[in-house]
Structure formats: C-alpha cells, structure tokens
Ligand SMILES: Nc1ncnc2c1ncn2[C@@H]1O[C@H](COP(=O)(O)OP(=O)(O)OP(=O)(O)O)[C@@H](O)[C@H]1O
C-alpha cells in the first residue's frame with residue numbers, strides 16, 4: 001500500500017487512491033492479500049492493461065465475446081482498426097498448477113519471476129514466431145496484427161479444430177496442406193512448431209483451407225533439437241490421420257519430404 005501511494009501521490013490524493021483500489025478489487029482486476037494491506041494484479045487486470053495498450057498501439061478498435069479457452073490461454077473475438085475480425089489470445093501460464101514446469105522452462109533466465117512475466121514471455125514468443133512466418137508470407141498461418149504484454153492479436157479463423165472434424169471430403173489433401181505448412185515454415189522461415197497436433201490445426205471447411213495455430217513453443221532450425229522436434233510434430237499429424245481417416249502414410253517418407261529442399 002505504501003508503494004502504491006508513493007508512486008501515485010503526485011497524481012492522486014490518498015483518498016482517491018484508496019477509492020480506486022477498492023474499485024479495482026471489486027472488479028476483480030486486483031486482489032487483496034488475505035491478512036495484510038497489500039494488493040496484487042490478477043489475470044483479468046493484466047488482460048485489461050493489454051487491451052488498453054492494443055488500443056493505444058492502434059491494433060484494436062472493438063472487443064467482443066470469449067471464443068475459446070486453452071490449457072494456457074483465453075481467446076476473445078475483436079475488431080482491428082483495419083476493420084477485420086480478429087482473435088485476441090491472452091497467454092496464461094500458471095493458470096493451473098500442472099503447468100508450473102512449463103512455466104519454469106519459459107521463465108528460465110528470469111529468476112524468481114511470477115506468472116505475469118512467464119505469460120508475457122510466452123505471448124512474446126508467439127508474436128515473434130507469427131511475425132517471422134508472416135514476413136515470409138507462408139500460407140496456412142494466421143495473419144498477425146500485433147501484440148502487447150501477454151496478448152497476441154491474430155486473424156480470426158472461421159473453422160473447426162482438426163481434432164473435432166467429423167468428416168473430410170479429401171483427408172489426404174488436408175494432410176498435405178498441413179505438411180506443406182510445416183515444410184514452408186522450416187525452409188522459408190527457419191522455424192519448427194514444437195507442439196503440433198490435431199489440437200493446433202484449424203480447418204476452414206468452407207474453403208477447405210487449414211491453418212496451424214499456437215506457436216509459442218517454436219524452435220529455430222539451427223537448434224540442435226530441431227530434427228527431433230520436427231519428427232515428433234509430423235508424427236502426431238501422421239498418427240491422427242491414420243487413426244481417424246485411415247490415411248496410409250509413412251512417417252519416414254513424410255519426414256524426408258519435408259526435409260527435401262524445394263528447388
Ligand atoms: N485465430 C483463431 N481463430 C479462431 N479460433 C482460434 C484462433 N486461434 C485459436 N483459436 C481457438 O482457441 C483454441 C485455443 O488456442 P491455442 O491452441 O492457440 O491456445 P492454447 O492455450 O495453447 O491451447 P492448448 O494448450 O489447449 O493447445 C483453439 O483450439 C481454437 O479453437
């Protein structure tokens with residue numbers, strides 16, 4: 001409380017500060033320590049700070065409904081200043097206890113930092129990956145609009161998660177689309193996804209186009225683990241198409257195809 005007052009006492013009276021703290025607590029943007037007069041940010045507060053920055057950066061002009069929740073994120077629909085429908089992904093590392101080890105690996109060199117920093121690091125990593133992939137104009141990657149703190153703004157894809165797709169007219173076509181996105185990301189952008197599976201692919205059924213989403217765990221192709229990680233990514237997709245659509249493809253051949261540089 002002393003810190004807060006010291007930081008703000010040039011702008012506000014103590015009474016105003018207390019009133020604002022009470023309001024923020026009531027709105028659940030911050031929370032009070034159970035026993036002492038201390039406050040900390042909650043994820044909702046961090047989300048509001050990020051939205052504020054996205055507006056100041058001229059990325060967003062309107063904010064909409066929640067569209068999804070991942071293990072480590074929450075997604076909302078929004079409108080960009082260029083009037084496109086976009087998805088705002090808030091990274092939330094440490095939302096659940098079981099994610100602590102992953103949070104540690106993200107925050108490795110950040111010392112005793114908290115979930116705030118870990119979520120921001122994860123958001124920045126995804127923003128980095130998407131801006132590189134967009135720079136090389138790779139098909140099947142959502143367009144990147146901007147980022148702030150733990151948030152990333154991407155093109156809204158009106159489709160179905162691959163793991164939920166009931167029927168595909170041509171499973172092989174969708175399979176090779178995904179493999180080609182992986183191949184282009186590898187050769188053009190120098191990136192390997194690192195967490196590829198049917199959970200991170202969205203298929204736009206109307207135009208038959210697939211997209212690979214969820215990039216914070218990417219590694220670069222010069223990383224010593226690149227080939228191992230690439231093979232695992234492909235393995236998840238091969239197994240899924242084998243099991244669900246009885247597609248007869250061989251992992252070794254697909255791996256070789258991805259690693260063959262296009263002329
Ligand atoms: N650009 C988008 N357009 C529309 N829906 C999206 C978009 N990006 C993500 N989603 C939806 O939100 C869900 C979660 O997104 P994402 O996979 O990026 O987050 P995540 O927290 O890493 O998920 P998980 O850890 O569960 O894989 C996706 O499965 C998808 O349904």
Ligand SMILES: [Mg+2]
Nearest residue numbers: 070199200214
């Ligand atoms: Mg995901």
